[in-house]
Amino acid sequence: MAGAMDRAKRDGKRAGENDKESQYGSVFSVSGPVVVGENMAGAAMYELVRVGHDELVGEIIRINGDKVTIQVYEETSGMQIGDPVLRTGKPLSVELGPGLLSNIYDGIQRPLRNIAEKSGSIYIPRGISTQALDREHEWDFKPLDSLKVGDHISGGDIFGSVFENSLIDDHKIMLGPRAMGTITHIADKGSYTVEDVVLETEFEGKKTEHTMMQIWPVRAPRPTDEKLETTNPLLTGQRVLDTLFPCVQGGTTAIPGAFGCGKTVISQAVSKFSNSDIIVYVGCFAKDTAVLMADGTEKPIQDVAIEDEVMGKDGCGRVVVGLPRGVETMYDVAAIGQHHNQAENGLLNFTCNASHKLVVCTPQHVRLTDHMLGQKMQTSVSYFVMGQERVSADRVISAVTLRMRSWQHELHGGHRAARVKAEAFKASIDKDEIFNWTIEAQHVAALNMHVRKATQQTISPVLHENHRFGDILSQHGLDPQLDARVAYLVGLWLGSGSSDEPALTIASNDAKTVERIDSLCSALGLVASVSDEHHRAKIARVQENVAHSAATADDQKLHRDLHIKIVADGGETSHNVFWTTLSENGFRGASAKEPKAVPSWVASEPFGVREAFVAGMVDSAGQVKASKDRAMRRNVDILTGHASVCDGLVRVARSLGIRVSASMQAVNAYAVFLSGGEVIQSMLSLCAVECNRAARPEGPVKRPGQSFNFTVTKTDQAPYYGITLADDTDHKFLLGNLALVHNCGERGNEMAEVLMEFPELTIEREGKEHPIMSRSTIIANTSNMPVAAREASIYTGITISEYFRDQGKNVSMMADSTSRWAEALREISGRLAEMPADSGYPAYLSAKLASFYERAGRAKCLGSPDRDGTVSIIGAVSPPGGDFSDPVTSATLGIVQVFWGLDKKLAQRKHFPSVNWNVSYSKYIRALQPWYEREESDFINYRSKAKEILQKEDELAEIVQLVGKSALGESEKVTLDVARLLKDDFLQQNGMSKYDRYCPFYKSTGMLRNFITYYDAAQKAVESGEMSWSKVREATDHEWHQLTQMKFEDPNGSGAQAEMEKKYKQLTDSITEKFRTLNE
Template sequence: MGRIETIAGPVVKCSGLPSVRMYEVVRVGNQQLIGEVIEVGNEEFTAQVYEETSGLAPGEPVISTGDSLSVELGPGLLGAIYDGIQRPLPKLQEMSGDFISRGLNVEGLDKEKKWTFKPVIKIGAKVSPGDIIGEVPETGIITSKIMIPVGVQGEVVEIVSEGEFTIVETICKVKDEHGDIHNVVMLQRTPVRVGRTFKDRESMDTPLLTGQRVIDTFMPQAKGGTGAIPGGFGTGKTVTLHQFAKWADAQVVVYVGCGERGNEMTEALEEWPHLKDPKSGRPLMERTVLIANTSNMPVAAREASIYVAATIAEYFRDQGFDVALMADSTSRWAEALREISGRLGQLPSEEGYPAYLGSRLAQFYERGGRVKTLATEERLGSITMCGAVSPPGGDFSEPVTQATLRIVKVFWALDKDLAARRFFPAINTLTSYSLYLTTLDKWYRKNLGDDWPGLVKESLA
């Protein structure tokens, strides 16, 4: 057991745990607040705490868990709303009311709810990581695929019949080449800092149709592509992302509000359950996962929230779905990096942001893409990343916007003058662009006509 030495906001320096590792989850203080190790020295280590640290005092205990910050993946994700570290907000409200208490330990998925599992393989089948062994009709829109986890490979020696099971009950037993038996359950736990494994990246030759004509016509997004929506206050970044989430032809939507204002997340929560999916007519929330880490929530959890969202998106991608991930906004996530970096005493770069701002943004956006997933059969899935950027005063020369532009391939620039004239979406077609026009050319010619690319160029001339 370690002890707290110093406290500076969400950053806590501790001692007494010589075997602690980077990015290990620790429990901090008498209330056992959730923290993550972000710096390790010879005798001391530093943790960022994902909950409010007021009232903590030097000398209070720090307990090592031995685990990395991970998310729970399985049936029950769709339609859920979480905080930045995958704690279900409805459960937190039940336990502490409208204002979240500290030290609450809530599991991401319900371990008692039973789901209808239908096997799709038989005893004697050879399986490897990523192979689908069964299906669960999770919502009226999405049927989740249950996959063999990484590290399990061999022959199926036992598989349950169709029936009702919890996500922690054994549904399959696999014997590996050494004769050891591995129990397979529907629940998977995956660390959030490292992307889930896949076989290979594929070309992005199909557009993600957003339902916004100006975007789909002049600066289209590809399935598996990356895009950014920078704009000043009031230009419509959040509303545009909401429109993407509602009408884009993605099969699953993961929407993360990292540092977003609470009223905007409230709008999504109140409106989306009443909206209908245009393809199925079912409620839109049945294909959506919401992660709400609003601006009044702890800043350290804001930093973790986009990694949680990316890992959940990768889980659905690995099942073969086309996923759209909306991050609103990456500027407020970068501000969380700046605050934590400053408290660590790291050398600042432009406007106080850490020198590694560009590499962290790249790590996030690189988790998108269209890939060939782990599986014996060929299965393709994609994650399309769309991030809002909030440059102060609408200044696109500030560090977060510039670092983002070096990474993403679609740039939807929102214009304050257009927004002032109530022209929405306020996308300036002269300053916006898409680098996917060439790769999508074949799709547009096949589906809209050989003259389509020429008509687009003529319209922009």
């Protein structure tokens, strides 16, 4: 023993140079995770100890004289009698503060990601010690304005807040529950670590320093002011749970079921869709970044509000559900121009934070080469694959990488044979493949040189269509179908019109244009007055991809111009729809410097209107490069003297899917270059000038997104403004410059695949399934930790949950599974030689479970300001073979208030959620009654009737098996068929579909109302005896079909609730009217 003590003392880093010898004991015996230590006089129950030379984490669970029994949470193999045992004098505790939600912990709150970085291994080395909260990260602390030096403060009082992430944008900093005193110092607003002192108090002459971090023992519940009655439901989005067996926020639920019954699926649904205070994805940009809203307008990102809708690449809105703010190192993302004198107006620039995910695409690039390697000739094929790229010493990301496969000539039969093999391999690679992926801005510089060169960002066409031109015409009593004609005239005016009057200048030889103008004016009730103007040189021909413009001798010949003034039929410009359109809708600039402009709303007009607008500019100020075959790809150059027109034209062209760039030809002279295939041809088909016009493509025009090369430059720290989109979207939206961007900020969960599949969301986006991080902090036990470690993890999880509850949050904790936790108790109990109870479990199993579940509930939080929070516990139970008489299941059911019993037979029939409606129950119906009466006054009656139908159907099933359905009465036949309808089209839910993976409560109640309305009316119809059920069923076949289609209504999107409630109400009325007609 003396040798062991000496070794421990010499190991200063492990044991600590200041530890006294009296703090040490020694190992007396070892039995798996149970270690007995001696010479431990003065030790306390549940004291944290370090066992052995590796200082394994353990906890004292029994004291007998100077001997103690220690439960060790790490593998004890190799431990010997006499090894040191170090007392810490502290209980097993967790660190609580900012940074909790960005980590994945093991059962004793060691951050697994940090361990992987520190050890360089996917396994956890024995005895490794890491701090739960990052000590170096600085948080932006904001003290509470109402507190000042001299104020009294007590336990639980909030004295400041920090922005943590999108999940908690106001992480409240609270005084520890056991502290109190008078404030002698409070930190100013600024950046601090969790260890920096931000508050100092004095109590009875003793000063105490407080940081943003709290230490709390896991086995002690955090105190509250008082327990409150639960009043709000924990909505899961699963109809069978929310309507028949609801839980409350702050309630306790058990989910027992055999393997394969879908416990994890329900956990995933609760994790993603429950009404707890958790959000996952964030997008962050610099101030004044223009965002394209769902209605086609632009708004600075700092002005976007929650519940606003931004535009997605499919033209549909994306609801904003969060607006995080903060300060971070920023990155400038800029398009690489195609011209030496690239005009800034045409660039796609924006500034984002470091973790912003750029939406990029990388075309496949395959190259075959012969080269020398190690003095040996080889033939190699290089190509791109989606793989892993190390961006720093401690970070690996998913990215496109360069791969190379080589055939050494000497080993493969010479140069020709090696090349044949290489050619065959090259042919097997899909050369048309395009990798669509995302990468954080801060990691772009770490990409392979060839990958970086090939990687581009995307401009998305605007698929949303408004009708503002048509609305303008309607206001003047004109046909809105003439919108494309007005747009063409506006394009002509922007290209060659007078800024202070409704007049155009065109070449005299453009007879077709004159005819077109005259025809358009006639349709609009206008008159085109033509007169000669001055002579001028033709527009200089713009050369694409050069820094200057040049004109040929022919170009310099003078040509006579026509001055065309467009006036109202009576000659009064005040009633001129053309001039009103220009003057009142943003086409006339705000200053003399910029007398013309293209408003942003033009880019969201119907495609035909946008094309007519651009065609007008081509006819008045553009050139189309001649081509022998007009069906071939065409290029268009447009000159303008106004930067605002250049900028707007670029935007409109991009919205059509046209590849576009711009350059500055001279001071106040800009050139816009358009190129493309059928998108250009479709636009040119609307031109009036013969040499510009092209044949319109056959069939619908495809408008693919356009890619562009870009640079990423690191800049200084600056404020960022975020947009958080709902989980059921693709998390992509359009900026004002039509660049497609992705939410960012959450780095994802690299350790999830290593640890366990919890919880992954099977959401398909762009042909791929994307797993998404759970909205809860993950406490996971790895496979190489002993089973005893599970016993601590459940207390770690509930303590963290209580910490967030104390901030006024609604927290859901899912324990998967409590059966494994009970097995840990059984193993420890067996090694302690305790008297076993049923199935070998300890006699105190029920008491242990009760002490865990009783920490759930709704509570008035300690301290001020007044707030209340909830902790809901959902415990999955895995009884062997699905036997609900298992001791763990039986003990759990005696404690929890909600029982979601899973049925193996339902799961085998692919009926999910496989909740058995005959054995499941909820004891919260009375507590929720006031809430139900506010939402749907008749809901309780609908629920009771549905349960009654299902129960009767179960009783009738045995009779049907014996004598057949034909022996039943008409009323029983109605019950059987409606029960089948309820089971197949209400209780069953497709978690893989967009329309049914989440069912809001209003949809559930609307569906249930119609089912019960039909059932009651059908029973009344057959009770009269005048009609059989088969005739009633035949006469109401349409309504029956409508009942089966209700679940296919999609609750996603703006206005979905009002539209769905209207449809369901119409179906209710239709059912009532149909049966009234039958009864008559």
